[in-house]
Amino acid sequence: MSSNFHQPQSNVDDDLARRYSDIRALSEMLAAPLSAEDQCIQSMPDASPVKWHLAHTTWFFETLLLIPHASSYQPFDPRYHYLFNSYYESLGARHPRPERGLITRPSSDQVIEYRRHVDDAMARLLDGGRTLNIDWLCELGLQHEQQHQELILTDIKHALSCNPLLPEYSETALEPASAAPLLSWRDYAGGIYWIGSADGGFAFDNEQPRHRVLLQPFRLASRLVTCREFLRFIEDDGYRRPEFWLSDGWSFVQSTGIGAPHYWIHDSDRWQIFRLNGLQPLNPDEPVVHVSFYEADAYARWSGRRLPTEFEWEAAAVNEPLRGKFLNPACLHPTVAADGETQFYGDAWEWTRSAYEPYPGYRPWEGLASEYNGKFMCSQMVLRGGSCATPAGHIRPGYRNFFPPSARWQFSGIRLAEDA
Amino acid sequence: MSSNFHQPQSNVDDDLARRYSDIRALSEMLAAPLSAEDQCIQSMPDASPVKWHLAHTTWFFETLLLIPHASSYQPFDPRYHYLFNSYYESLGARHPRPERGLITRPSSDQVIEYRRHVDDAMARLLDGGRTLNIDWLCELGLQHEQQHQELILTDIKHALSCNPLLPEYSETALEPASAAPLLSWRDYAGGIYWIGSADGGFAFDNEQPRHRVLLQPFRLASRLVTCREFLRFIEDDGYRRPEFWLSDGWSFVQSTGIGAPHYWIHDSDRWQIFRLNGLQPLNPDEPVVHVSFYEADAYARWSGRRLPTEFEWEAAAVNEPLRGKFLNPACLHPTVAADGETQFYGDAWEWTRSAYEPYPGYRPWEGLASEYNGKFMCSQMVLRGGSCATPAGHIRPGYRNFFPPSARWQFSGIRLAEDA
Amino acid sequence: MSSNFHQPQSNVDDDLARRYSDIRALSEMLAAPLSAEDQCIQSMPDASPVKWHLAHTTWFFETLLLIPHASSYQPFDPRYHYLFNSYYESLGARHPRPERGLITRPSSDQVIEYRRHVDDAMARLLDGGRTLNIDWLCELGLQHEQQHQELILTDIKHALSCNPLLPEYSETALEPASAAPLLSWRDYAGGIYWIGSADGGFAFDNEQPRHRVLLQPFRLASRLVTCREFLRFIEDDGYRRPEFWLSDGWSFVQSTGIGAPHYWIHDSDRWQIFRLNGLQPLNPDEPVVHVSFYEADAYARWSGRRLPTEFEWEAAAVNEPLRGKFLNPACLHPTVAADGETQFYGDAWEWTRSAYEPYPGYRPWEGLASEYNGKFMCSQMVLRGGSCATPAGHIRPGYRNFFPPSARWQFSGIRLAEDA
């Protein structure tokens, strides 16, 4: 991995102001390769414009920290409250999500001004009479912004892919060719495991309370499924044989007509992949990404295996080093596993077979943040481990990402499991 | 319970032929109050015509038992294979589900002839060289038919409710007024519980394998939520306050405009309920039914409680007597709990907070029945306990029903839970 | 023409009561081959159940004649007013059109009772103090019922075609084979023509006022386009070449994927047609029917011709004898033209290139009938001449039928025109 990319230091609370400015700077760095036009568009209701991400994360600091806690703070523009609220019902009406791409004004430049205005006020707040609560809210705002950094990349990737010219987000070198290591199986004993993030470092409310879960013995694959492996599923007519699919998944395949992961393009007898650095030949050794839960599940069933539960995943991952290929502007794509690399973290979010449900004893946070996670605990599936678009330092063994089973525009991949 | 209604004996394998004819007869008895026109219509894609249920359950015996196992069997009409397959992809193309209501031919009379044809062949089969496999398939066919008996009632209820004349399915007396017992709380210890149906009696594949689950201490309400209790939620603007709702549930409320359970009609300052015996005054003491998971969940949150998990429910229910108000043509509606009656079984299916997922080690049945349950394990919620439309003898502590979270046309109700 | 089918005498006002009973009887004769189930279903929002037609035409007499003019009349069931109003806004709310197929009650038998009730009252009214206004309203009711007789046939044809068993409405013999006469061209001079129905006999408000129109010289084809001729368009890839199509027509073809007239089925290298007497081999000499305006227009453009305007059609047709193949239960299908037969009347409604607009000086009728025709004068195309499902005596040279350009379930065909 390129070492000239300065990654924000995670979990370093003793210099919150430094961390604030590092993370805020990264968001703007991610927008930098894009024109004002690029930053404005919205290619589907699920995705948002880059400019909106830059403004919404700023609104989050303004709303949760500055307005309640910085007494002399003057909002940059009171009308932004309506424009840049995402989904907080308790904060009142907001701009309809599918119309975010029509907001040409404020301009990109004005949104940057808005960021400066809030950054200045945040600097004063963090410099002044900090409290534990302010520190915590600031950390929440930073974690929130990191989540949107990943979405900036996945959303603009989707938007650019809708342009028949297939423009690139940034020009980066292709990684050198190498072969994926052989897939092997790791055994995990049955028994009672602690699940959930411990108190101490930052964790979202949905990762808590920490609690015990009883697991049967299981095995996990030693790395992610590669494109080569997934191609065999395609070539075996996997997308045309209902016996591998959940009923909803089969309806999804029938109604969309898909026959390969998103961003795969079959052209003159070869596969290419649209990446953030443009259209490139498919590298069969790299992990497959941009599959829905339905495809991940069908692939697993075709292969005679299954997806792991989120508890199995966490029980295994908690003992893995918290290393991996995270967000790196020099290579915004998953890469071939090195020998011995397990890819539990980074590269690709791993679909689990677990529906996104509350943990026993779960309570949403109080106050404005109460709507952050809990209200989405229905009809979504849990993904684990972070991806090549997840900022370094943002992930934890207990981190729970979640998306509807049909979502394909995230860097979502597959790790196989089986009963032991 | 009315005693003049002969209920099929459950789990009595020593007289399978008798059980076959009892259960088959009940289906026709349920259709008897309906005209041929009534039996033909389909009021929404999720519901099916009564005639279709009568034919499809017959097709099930024909396809799973007679064609593979009765060597001289001649299908009644080979074209019915296309018409009356429900969702078995491995059996080929089938009539589109939303168009089942356009099948005026075969007529109701012809469908009854079809039933006779298959019943005769089944009688010969059961009378001849039975095998364990045949017995099991026959039992599966009967369990399957019992499931459709419940759907006959819920589907025709929906269909009749679409007629502005609000015609009744059958004329039955209203149960005498009585007060619901006070709601109390029962404590259950944390620890490891066995979950799932044991080998022995019939069980669906989704109830197995039996396995252990670790639970935290919890409490369950001593009976179902009543209409009076649910009215307080309505009167407290529960349907208009997003803080009680899951995000999907709030979207559901906004897009449908609902403000009460399905079949509740507000008219001149009083509530009435459309029942299978027509429009009747709401009885505030009876259990609330025809709520979606979203409403059940919002009600629980409003009340400061939560829904039970399916494991909590089963851990508690396994020690309850398998009694309750099941399908009884004399009263097709849930009724007020008697003193001490827990209503774990019958009256209303109870929404749990558990998404419908495979148990550890789950394997679908082999062969044609492999599509019966497993392929639906996505985006649905588990309900437990059976209802007033469930045939007596059909339910078990381990029985898992499942519907999408927006479904309201089943007799689905609410039992509250809380952490201990 | 079969002579054993007694056709109602048209335009015979001196025996209105006789005419009333003849026409009312025909409606029930048309329903007679159908079961109660057949009569109940609705296969698309544009079509209505046969039972609904029987009830709605009865409601029309009740609402326009009996309630205002028969002082002692008691409505059969006041709730029918809501159920069987079609589109009269001035008469208040009504049952939603797409849900007409869910009305199993009243039953078919009850609807027949309803008819008797109204017929009896009508007999008394016509026997009593008749006025010109009552006679006119009665005639309007009869003309209205005749329009619905045609719809009974086209709607049940559509409904039966949705059943994969393709059941027949009635069993009738196929007409003997014969060759269509050669197509020739008839010249019509330019100049000023009178258009519109004269006072005297019954005419709808949309056929009036009679007025003069200036036409350029034109030619019309001597008969309707045959299936053989239309097949050449299909074989020349007519449905796949946008240059022949209106923009809306091309979108229609693309979104529906059609490649032949409605009810044409291509099976093992031959064409069959679903008719009211079941699936039959295509007879290439008979007129093509069940084409939309888009297809008629594209065919005309492909052939180097065009469709006539409604004024050209009327200018020519007014001099033709008012004869043709009209509704005859012995043959509910268009038939091969005899030598010299122009087919201006009967066989197939002829799409014109004229949008349905008001004539100069047009005024809708006063009162309840004001909504009969005028409010539909937008986005529909005019058809002329009646079809094999139009009751004899119902058609006139000035009669204007109208449907949206995509409608295909009527017996709609093509006559070519060109500039002279």
Next chain:
Amino acid sequence: MSSNFHQPQSNVDDDLARRYSDIRALSEMLAAPLSAEDQCIQSMPDASPVKWHLAHTTWFFETLLLIPHASSYQPFDPRYHYLFNSYYESLGARHPRPERGLITRPSSDQVIEYRRHVDDAMARLLDGGRTLNIDWLCELGLQHEQQHQELILTDIKHALSCNPLLPEYSETALEPASAAPLLSWRDYAGGIYWIGSADGGFAFDNEQPRHRVLLQPFRLASRLVTCREFLRFIEDDGYRRPEFWLSDGWSFVQSTGIGAPHYWIHDSDRWQIFRLNGLQPLNPDEPVVHVSFYEADAYARWSGRRLPTEFEWEAAAVNEPLRGKFLNPACLHPTVAADGETQFYGDAWEWTRSAYEPYPGYRPWEGLASEYNGKFMCSQMVLRGGSCATPAGHIRPGYRNFFPPSARWQFSGIRLAEDA
């Protein structure tokens, strides 16, 4: 009217090159107040981004003139052929219309480069061996660009109106207050009129052939309907009374919930209008615009009058001076009629009651331009006279504009008519 706005000279063929550069410059002048973001967005499928208009009009010259007629011409970017074709089926596949707003690349700057590239080649072509055909195609390209100039304004108006900040396109002064003249009626004799544009000056194929039409005597209002007059319709519950509406119009009102013209905003008991210079108080004396055909027709029926036919309009307008308030950047809104001003031209397109149909003997142009007009002759209504967004010199008495009856985003208004 501001005199400092240089309007292109119309119908001056003797200096086509000058005319070319004037008209091309106006398009860019219209885009000038807009940021690159503004120019990129698309607010509904019917509207297009400003950048797309700038590119598409350029593509039109490239495709119709340069590629066939300028032998050494090199296309600026061959991929633009796919991107900027609008609806020409004969030119092959094209970018889907609803996704035009996702084309951030080429950027606005690149589109301006594209315009320069084509303008340079056009200058060489017009400077070289011109032919009548080249001159005609160039004129067609200019007329085409003028049509898109109007769309640039109406489309960006719609897009900006979707932003809750209601940003203005440009800051311009409000016109001084004045009272609309009294409405009077002008009589026109019945008889035969010549309709259609004569040979000579440029005209679209749909305005030809010139032909005679027989009209009844009629009257037309002396000016457009004002906002004050339309307000009386609103206040008389015009939008809530079905008796004034066509059936399709009433469905439109019911499904959209509209209760005023588009861009009218009711706020604290007063009406405001969103204009290209932002939100402004409604001026009751100015002509009402942004009404659909349905609203125009309902207003006319409410007022006891009707809309004119396009023939009546032309018969009257042909004798009016070709003057009016056309596109003027200093006032992009209709203005109060001066005394004696008839407003036949400019201010607002006038809905007629005429469906858009071919004239007798109509032939589309040959070649690429054949798809320009004829294929849209279905389900649209004719509008006449041009608007405040129509470039001066672009309009003629015979000019036929056409839109679906539900279209509201054009400057479409109402002139009343009645039978004499």
